[in-house]
Amino acid sequence: MKTYKAVLVAVPMLFISALFVFHSKADSIETMTSNIIVYVLMNVFFFMMVLTGKTYKYRMIIFISAALLFPIGFIYHNIIARGSMLVSLSTIYECKVPFCHIVTPMLIIPAALAKTIPFPGTMTGSYASIASMLVLLFSAIIVIGRGWCAWGCFYGGWDECVSKFRKKPLYSLNNRFWKLLPYAVLVFVALMATYTLTPVYCQWLCPFKPVTEFKAVSTIQDIITAVVFFSMFIIFLIVLPLLTKKRAQCTCFCPLGPTIIAFLNRFNIFTVRIDTTKCINCGKCIKICPLNAIDEKSLITGKTLSQCAKCARCIDECPRKAIMYYIRGTKLGVHPNAARLIYLYSAWILMVAVLGGIISTSLSIIFKLLLHL
């Protein structure tokens, strides 16, 4: 796109992103500085995406940065709020545990049958309250479907980051076991949470516990859960992404993204399509897709699988430019750039509001700590 056109397209983002980055008054010079850094970075990246027509690398930098910085802000908040990153029993029984979107699959059955949520959080008015997180998640899913997993989730950057380290994969997740595993995890945690009225995944399985919060180790059960948490972290966030070059946790273990959101993604207005008249069946897209969302059948039908998180890696790397963002109902390939820009506006706003906020908070904490050293 020509520079003046790119400027015109990117200008509205300057105003919209300012609404989200500067929505509350900065309480210190460190907060103001980090807000400005995030604002400039997000807008420069958006402009570059519009100008160059490339999406993946700009998204990936923000996505990975947010995931790696998230624990700093989260743990700092917990230390300020309750004096420790550890979850005490009094914090649990006071219902002051921040809500996480991965809990959502566990609350569906209890909420539907008994209007109850098996999680010790508050409904509104606190950091990461249940209602605020559900609004965020549902809005994102309605608008960009599984795009949430590549543009809004503040965990997914961990395995995406590690998956970049090796040049070639040594192992494939493309078999029946790994494809069915997330459904097994979903069924297990949903039924167990309904039966026990506890967030089973958070208590026993979550691979992100070592970098967020967990119970102090004081009993045999605590030791077992700590071992499980660290094992899950090592297996799904380090070993498998390293060996497979895929987002292993997001593909094979998360009970939300590859199952429920992927199902709802089938009805989302935005999708990624392959123009079969341009495609030369080189298979590069199948190889590089971080979520195994393209298979041989996709090259024939032109449709990506419902697992597609619209991260744009295949779009950017297709040698024939045969893959593109697509709005359902429109004619494929007629206005591919219009579909891309409309999608990018929604996805980037989500990124600014969620991941930009996380980066800004964590940077501000780092600045404060550095200044007080």
Added chain:
Amino acid sequence: MNRFKSIFGYVTAVALFFFLMFSFIRSDILEKLIVATGIHPTEWYSGGKVITIKQCNGYVLEIHQPVFNTVYGDVTYGFVQLTFKGQPDLPDIIHQAVSIDNYDFTIETDVKTLTTKMVNPGKYAQKIVWTYTFSDKSLNVRVGLKNQKK
């Protein structure tokens, strides 16, 4: 027909962008909608709603609804949560007789050591589940109960 579908697609896509903006800027409205559905954290964590408030000597006692309910109906063993709020501070030892929904028992709590013992369990009280001080300085005791309907 194709032209109509195409226009509908673009209009919907743009409308969704504005919906996303709205959901972020006025998230309070959508949060209220979620709260209005009546869903709430399970009483097994929150302790249940307060059904009786008693003014005692030097403190206020809030007695929560006994909790037995699960998704698949009431269970045999549950609990009742008692919240003691000091005026301004709690006495060192609290000796409290409780009578709620035909569950009668007496407990004694040492506020300094956060230990509670059952003085008189009555017919249905089982054991002291835990004693904690919350961030609002209130002292909370959970007493295990056997469901009298079971």
